[in-house]
Amino acid sequence: MSLRSANDPKYQKPLTRLIDVAAGPLGLKDHEAEGGYSALRKALKDLKPQDVQAKVKEANLRGRGGAGFPTGIKWSLIPMGPDAGTKYLVCNADEMEPGTFKDRLLMEQSPHQLVEAMALCAYAIQAQTGYIFLRGEYVVAAERLNQAIAEARAAGLLGQNVLGGAWSFELYVHTGAGRYICGEETALINSLEGRRANPRAKPPFPQIAGLWGRPTIVNNVETLCNVPHILLNGSAWFKELNQGKTSDAGTKLYGVSGRANKPGCWELPMGTTARELLEVHAGGMRDGKKLKAWLPGGASTDFLLPEHLDLPMDFDTIARAGSRMGTGLITVVAEDQSMVSAVRNLEEFFSRESCGWCTPCRDGLPWTVKILRAIETGQGQTGDIELLSKMTRWLGPGRTFCAHAPGAMEPLQSAIKYFRDEFEIGIVCDIDSSKLDVCTLPAGLPDITDHRDLATKAS
Ligand code: SF4
Numbered sequence: 287m288s289l290r291s292a293n294d295p296k297y298q299k300p301l302t303r304l305i306d307v308a309a310g311p312l313g314l315k316d317h318e319a320e321g322g323y324s325a326l327r328k329a330l331k332d333l334k335p336q337d338v339q340a341k342v343k344e345a346n347l348r349g350r351g352g353a354g355f356p357t358g359i360k361w362s363l364i365p366m367g368p369d370a371g372t373k374y375l376v377c378n379a380d381e382m383e384p385g386t387f388k389d390r391l392l393m394e395q396s397p398h399q400l401v402e403a404m405a406l407c408a409y410a411i412q413a414q415t416g417y418i419f420l421r422g423e424y425v426v427a428a429e430r431l432n433q434a435i436a437e438a439r440a441a442g443l444l445g446q447n448v449l450g451g452a453w454s455f456e457l458y459v460h461t462g463a464g465r466y467i468c469g470e471e472t473a474l475i476n477s478l479e480g481r482r483a484n485p486r487a488k489p490p491f492p493q494i495a496g497l498w499g500r501p502t503i504v505n506n507v508e509t510l511c512n513v514p515h516i517l518l519n520g521s522a523w524f525k526e527l528n529q530g531k532t533s534d535a536g537t538k539l540y541g542v543s544g545r546a547n548k549p550g551c552w553e554l555p556m557g558t559t560a561r562e563l564l565e566v567h568a569g570g571m572r573d574g575k576k577l578k579a580w581l582p583g584g585a586s587t588d589f590l591l592p593e594h595l596d597l598p599m600d601f602d603t604i605a606r607a608g609s610r611m612g613t614g615l616i617t618v619v620a621e622d623q624s625m626v627s628a629v630r631n632l633e634e635f636f637s638r639e640s641c642g643w644c645t646p647c648r649d650g651l652p653w654t655v656k657i658l659r660a661i662e663t664g665q666g667q668t669g670d671i672e673l674l675s676k677m678t679r680w681l682g683p684g685r686t687f688c689a690h691a692p693g694a695m696e697p698l699q700s701a702i703k704y705f706r707d708e709f710e711i712g713i714v715c716d717i718d719s720s721k722l723d724v725c726t727l728p729a730g731l732p733d734i735t736d737h738r739d740l741a742t743k744a745s
Pocket residue numbers: 467484485639640641642643644645647648686687688689690691
């Protein structure tokens with residue numbers, strides 16, 4: 287019996303069912319022996335491109351890159367028909383969020399799964415060319431993906447006239463030079479075109495005008511890897527993989543990093559609780575420490591508390607709790623760790639990775655880091671917490687060109703909300719910052735070399 291059976295317990299973890307880190311990745315022959323590429327063969331033989339789109343839409347697959355947008359709806363926005371012309375498929379494999387490492391597992395250990403998934407998606411949208419935009423540091427993944435692509439091309443599964451049909455599809459690995467902003471789909475497209483990796487204004491969305499101005503679909507690695515399994519086993523099967531834990535469908539690659547006993551990554555039903563992730567799979571907190579706070583899915587999400595541990599980890603529930611599931615890889619903070627230091631560390635990352643396109647982000651993030659550094663070392667001033675709170679609004683949604691700065695403000699605003707006392711401990715001076723407001727800033731660019739200069743000017 288093929289492993290690709292809905293009744294096979296191993297197949298309840300479709301994405302990782304063939305992954306054996308000790309044994310290494312499967313080559314083409316072994317992958318096909320386990321049912322690999324049968325979804326592609328079936329689709330090209332029996333299904334029209336729109337049928338593939340419909341099945342993915344019906345499965346309610348939501349993007350696993352962090353935003354959770356419905357994949358089938360994204361695909362359905364791309365122009366179809368004989369006059370649609372050149373189209374592209376891009377896999378967003380620029381995994382660079384601190385604490386996130388799930389896509390590396392899939393690419394290194396199951397490269398043919400991603401190759402087949404991209405061929406299926408490209409067939410569904412009738413793209414002729416695909417790129418895997420890969421984080422440059424993922425050297426092993428690049429090597430294994432290139433090998434898998436070469437094997438698939440030699441077997442007629444990629445290239446001219448795939449499987450002897452009329453449709454052709456070429457797939458390439460493109461390694462980035464290493465910028466966090468390249469994970470934003472329009473910045474990724476700019477980078478792929480050889481331009482500076484700034485985000486682009488939307489609309490037009492990439493589905494209409496993407497790579498080289500042509501219709502383009504950009505999907506995350508984990509999102510795409512679900513597609514062959516949905517095609518083979520059906521939308522109803524995929525929905526039930528959540529074991530009734532939530533309304534979101536399928537399984538999810540969840541993970542834990544930080545002060546846990548056994549940090550790692552596991553494929554589990556969508557809606558698994560953070561408590562199960564931490565206490566069962568990650569073996570609890572290290573050294574018997576208590577959990578103080580946790581980020582649900584990457585550095586750009588709001589902190590949650592131990593009392594939120596029993597919430598199902600799905601997009602809507604975590605949003606209702608005031609955060610975002612993001613990539614589903616949680617980071618835990620122990621009772622003896624400083625929240626100010628934790629946030630300062632995150633903001634340094636975001637500050638370093640700002641693309642510099644817009645002033646609030648380019649100048650506001652370093653300014654935020656300076657204030658946090660002062661508080662961290664006991665040099666903070668009265669009003670600094672209020673100033674930081676204002677920063678979360680000045681750099682918040684709608685104030686910057688892309689979501690980088692608003693994302694950077696999420697851990698900060700939640701840390702102030704839940705752990706204000708830790709910030710207060712670092713305040714020693716007494717300067718009235720109530721006069722600090724955006725309208726009091728001097729004309730032109732503010733001097734942010736020292737936030738106290740600004741405080742003096744404003745007072
Ligand atoms: S918010 Fe930051 S990363 Fe986004 S465009 Fe502006 S400067 Fe660049």
